[in-house]
Amino acid sequence: MTDETTILAAGCVLWRRSPVHGELEICLVHRPKYDDWSHPKGKLKPGEDALTGALREVGEETGYAATPGAVLPTLGYVTGGRPKEVRYWAAEATQGHFTPNREVDRVLWLTPSAARHRLTQPRDRDLVGALLSALHLA
Template sequence: MTGRHPEGGEHQVSSPEDPTVQAAGCVLWRRSPDSGELELCLVHRPKYDDWSWPKGKLKRAEDALAGALREVAEETGCRAVPGAELATLRYLANGRPKQVRYWAAEAVACAFTPNDEVDRVLWLSPEAARARLTQPHDRPLVDALLTALRRARAAGGPQ
């Protein structure tokens, strides 16, 4: 997928041979403590005034899944258990190609503290999360997560 996206940042892992910025993130989910219904976590980044999935640039030589879980912890305060790998999004960010790999991840313990990078998190139903996401290219990940959770449930795994 290609489009304009207003991201910048510190960890731009690329080489002269491949200028693509490598990043990773998670579609973080939990069961509501009140209703038991599925909820997805979105983060608000004040620098861009947008709502997105927790994600970020990989550090040099960092494993993509490890980087995705690190970004979840930094941005949401959540420890997460990774599940299926979801889509890889490709788009332009600040005029450079960017590739973001995503995983489904279940939040198992959270303690969010607002910071300069992320000032709010929201736990929303899949439908509300899809509507709140700022970038249209992020929305198909809602369906990708729902499909992955259905497959895991059918295989006898966690839901």
């Protein structure tokens, strides 16, 4: 699904252990432009490696540094009449804090079940299960 018209993007299913009770939490971002909840992701810069772009987007959208883990499924869909391919990785949040910005005005750290319900796009929900499998929790 890649050619010169395909929009290339990358992102992460960002996770951490709750600082309160130690349970797995997944970070979702709210983008006011679309009024949606999604995993942090974005378009790659020209010549940018997908994993580098995914980690850059996590930092820009959430304020967190992350350690990448397993490769997760790539999602393909059409947006604005063009095909888009988004490569994903599991990534553990290591340090940082969220500051609202132009692209993302809120983040939520949710249990996997709550994250599945909050995600706007059904295609993003399967990534939660893929993360749990990658972490050997499913």
